[in-house]
Amino acid sequence: MNKEEQIMKDFRDLFNKIMWLDSFKMKISLKNYNPSEIHCIEYIGQNADSNVTKLAEYFYMTRSAISKLTKKLIEKGLIESYQKPDNKKEIYFRLTEQGKAINKVHEKLHEESQERDKAVFEKVSEEQFDIMLSFAEKYNRHLDAEIEKLGVDITSGFMVGIWMQK
């Protein structure tokens, strides 16, 4: 395996493990909610006037999936929908008090994860950070251009399954 492959494999493993650990913790603290629900709540909590389409774009999921997800969150009383007087099509979401409470618990877990991995990041110098950031940004721009070339809407359903939550 060459260095390019090695690096991508290592980072993939990294994210798989992080996801595994995060969902492990979440299944203990937030038994009745799955990761998708939690991340959806998180996004709605942070972004005013979230709607199905914005959520779909953010999570690389279909509008269909988000539509069902938000419906469930409404039924569970975690979010509520509202509309604007001048638009009868778009439906926005905001957190209920109960949703905000869940969000707090999740934020706490997030902080714990940061604390857990603090030791690793402390040993990374500014310069090393910048090298990695620069690489990731360049690679991202390159891929954006490649996706652009195809001229396809990324939420129109060319998906594999659950994507990595942002």
Added chain:
Amino acid sequence: MNKEEQIMKDFRDLFNKIMWLDSFKMKISLKNYNPSEIHCIEYIGQNADSNVTKLAEYFYMTRSAISKLTKKLIEKGLIESYQKPDNKKEIYFRLTEQGKAINKVHEKLHEESQERDKAVFEKVSEEQFDIMLSFAEKYNRHLDAEIEKLGVDITSGFMVGIWMQK
């Protein structure tokens, strides 16, 4: 957002885009097979005496899921199972000729992806490579230790959904 968060976000985006592009291409060239089937074939092609358990560990999936997947691959005539004379429990897999053909097509796609991203990697110096590799390895070891602490089998079903294919 601090640098730690920024770096993780950028790499997550990176992988989401790579997965999206890869599956986009695969849906065109390998219409009748989904990514899981292809990656399963890839693994079996590269690893002698693959079985359900090894595949599950490699792909962070449950044995149950792999069992169904391999069954389907057998039905499609892409792999075949065999056993060893001294073991009546373990069931191994190997590619059929048809499976090998599919694998070839996939390898070609993989090379095309490498070619696509070549320009990005060419601009990375040896030193920069090593910095990123070192970071990923340290972080991986850290997470391995954290997972170890929990004392849970990673294939025993504490999953989120589809994990990133290795």
Added chain:
DNA sequence: AAAATATTGTTGACGAGGACACAAAAAATT
């Protein structure tokens, strides 16, 4: 202003994969 097109959100059918329970075989313990 009317017609064509695009956007937004929803539904039902479907498929992939996890949860859980189980049987059979192998390995470890006694």
Added chain:
DNA sequence: AATTTTTTGTGTCCTCGTCAACAATATTTT
């Protein structure tokens, strides 16, 4: 050697997310 424990693979049920088709509203074109 007999019993217990672990490993391996499978089957059933359930959830989640895509796909495809659709209605309703908004936007653009003519």
